[in-house]
Amino acid sequence: MVPSERPRRAPGAVCLRSPARIAFGQLARPRQQVLQPAAMRAAVSLSMLLWLPTTLCAQSSSTWAAPIVTIRGEARLQLRQLTYLEGVATITGSLLDAATQEPLPNRRVSLRLEVASVRHRRVARTDPQGRFTVTLRTSEGVHLLAFDFAGDKLYAATRTPARMVDVSKPTIALRLSLPPRLDTSARQQQLKVEALLGEERIALPLALYLGDRPPKVLGLVRTRKDKPALLTIPTASLGPPGAKELSLRFSGDARYNAAQLRITSTLTTPVTITLRTERARVAADGRIVLVGGARDVLGPVKRAAISVEAMGRHVASATTADDGAFRVTLDAESFPPGLLDLRAVLSPNVSWRQPGRSPQVSVLIEPPRPIPLRLYATPAAMTALVLALLLGWRLRGHLRGDEGVETNEVEPLAGDDRPPPALRSGLTTAKNQRLRRQDFGLDGRVWDPVDGCPIIGATVALRDGEDRRVELESDAAGAFAVENLGAGPLALEVSCAGYVSERARLELPHRGNLRGLRIDLVPVRVRILELYRQVALDLLPKPRLWARWTPRDLLQHVRRADTTEPALEDLSALLERVYWSDAVAKEDDLHRARALAAVHPDRS
Missing domain, CATH: 2.60.40.2150 (Interleukin-17 receptor A/B, fibronectin-III-like domain 2)
Incomplete structure (x- = not known):
């Protein structure tokens, strides 16, 4: 049986009172008088006129008026x-x-x-x-x-x-060191007991009781003069979890008056949460079914809120049944393919129950299966036919013999022939900022703008004017946060292996503009490809070929044209090694690529 508990309310909170209703039967009856029929009709009409507005006002106030509420502490x-x-x-x-x-x-x-x-x-x-x-x-x-x-x-x-x-006897003061929350997982509870006469400890026999109706003796102890006495009580003697009122009593003797100390604590219980999956492997378009339960020392935990977390964030909610079981269904397409780690977290619905977390379970989400050939053979054939017609229209000049001789003239970039601009990197502040008076902290996340995903394990280094350094590391969501920094200028440097580092100068305190920062780090290989593209544009027969030719095709074209340049060959070899190999690119590779690109003459 779950123990009942009177909820504690903080001073200033409220509890409802029902508004009063005025009923017609509650109206006072007038004294009986002998009235003539005409006078009686007039009196009834007057009574109705007086009663009707009163009843309407009473019904209106009971239906629409705001409830009267009040709360006070104890x-x-x-x-x-x-x-x-x-x-x-x-x-x-x-x-x-x-x-x-x-x-x-x-x-x-x-x-x-x-x-x-x-x-x-x-x-x-x-x-x-x-x-x-x-x-x-x-x-x-x-x-x-x-x-x-x-x-x-x-x-x-x-x-x-x-x-x-x-009054001729002194009254002593009792002191009991009792934490506000006790744990049922501990077999015993050790309490410190003192009896004080003023500020001096005295030795007296004391008894510890639980409750009042009737009181239950938990233990006997004799206080000491040199230090607090220890009283050990079994946790099982406190009964089921819930609010406990303990009283420490001295029955009095020939020297001292009787004394009593009342103190309240809460006996809490841990929660055990189980979680399992019905299938360890799930198709990309399938469903992940999670089944679990919650129990404490009293048995199943009923009607408790369960939160399911995956990838460091909340993904689903559930409520336990009367037997403590819960069931959650997730769409596998909401998560990327691969191994997915899941965990269930319980939020207690009573003050004497502790929060709980289940062990981690894993589900393998398979990659999407290719569509069978028979399902898209016809659309593929129609697409091939359309492409053939478009290709024939584009090659109509070659078929007529107008473009039989290759030319090295560079056509001006226009329309779709212009390559996209270089990727933007650096620090971006949040759009909706909450103004603050003085803020000595900052937070944000490190982002990869190429893949559109957070960067895990990026180093965020902060250095103030006195050369004090603070280093952070971004978490699985790419997030970082730091508080209680000193006032003054601050140097920020964000770096990660394979990415171009970013630096910025900040000033503390701020008014909230350094909350929710986004720091974009561009991969080194992407920056080298952008340099190579600029060099290659003036070597192509047609500028639009920048999106079609590989670096190897470009190098073969340059060699056939007998315009081989050592810097261009080194730059091509560097791009091939950095962009397609498994090795992590370094910022030194980017510096070398810039030096090689600067050697190449500008033909524009």
Whole structure:
């Protein structure tokens, strides 16, 4: 059985109240009087005229009016110390947040002290540590003592049960070190216990209880004077997971008054999540079916939110059934072919349940299968026929003998004959920037504009004016982020093997314009190909051939024309090695290509 838990609300949150409805039967009946028929009809008409607007207003307010809401936190009062000297009692207490044990300063607390028929009432205000002190003159003996906090906008009213205290005896303060969250996976819980008289530790027998109705004894301990005493309790004795209220009590003796300390903690439980795939291999147009379950120490986890992650991002959601099982279906075409790693993450729906992650599972997405020949033979034949007709139209001059002699004249570039411009690289800021007052951080991602994908493992180096260096590495999404940098100029350098490095000068702090940066790194082989294309344009018989000829075709053409140049041959050999070999291109290759391209004479 899942334990019930009263939800904790932060001060300032709200809870609903139902609006009141006015019913006709709730109207007060007038005193009976003897009326004539005409007078009776007039009285009924007047009553209807008065009742109808009231009923419409009541129905309108209950239907369309916004609900009235209010929320306040819970406070807790504690008696810390009571001393009596020469007829004057000094009482010290504290006002704390019941959930976080944080002090509540600048609050009014009232104290009530009764003896025989004499009643004393005093009002005090808490200091920054949440403590308050009340001093009053009274007689010796046993008194009835109670504290009262009237509440405010953030915290509800609270009071301590009236207790009998002997003002001639000092009252001790109890201290219990209890973390706000306990874990059921630990077999035992070790707690530190202290009994304080002022700021001095004293040795007293104490008992630790769980709950109030009825209280359950968790353990007995005797405090020490030299250091906190250790109290070890089995985790199983705390019961099922949920909010736990523990009370540390001293029953009193001939020297000291009885004392009690209440503290709240949450016993949490880990969650075990399983995940498996129905098929380890999936076609490119198939579906990935994931099946899993979630359990904790109480059994299946019901109606919990499950998030499925792949490639470092959320891809699907599910909700567990009553038996803790869930099922997720994904389209394989949404992912690239290859090995896909998947993981399920549980978001707890109660405060005493810990988040959970499943082990990683892998699915192999097969590459798309080619279309059978019989399905596209006819369209292929028609396409070949159209291409043959277009080729015949383009070669009509050769067939007539008009272009029998090859010419080396260079035609001007126009229209589609012009090659595309060089790829743009560098740093680009986000379009929709959120303005900030002062921002000392930056983030973004490193991108390959050629393949249109993030660059993994790129080095992002930052150097400030004092020559301090910070190095980052882009993750699987190409992203990087750094915070809390110093003010002043900043040198940014982004590099990766096989790519042309990019550098920029930045200034901190900024107003959000360095958030969401995109840094494009162009491959070295692409830059070398762009240089080679510019050199080759003025050597082609026709400029449009730049998109048809390979570097080897160009080199053969130049040699047949007996215009062989050593720089051009070296540049062609460099392009062949860099662009088609398996070796990673270096930036030194780009510098050498630029030097060879500069040696080649410009014929334009």
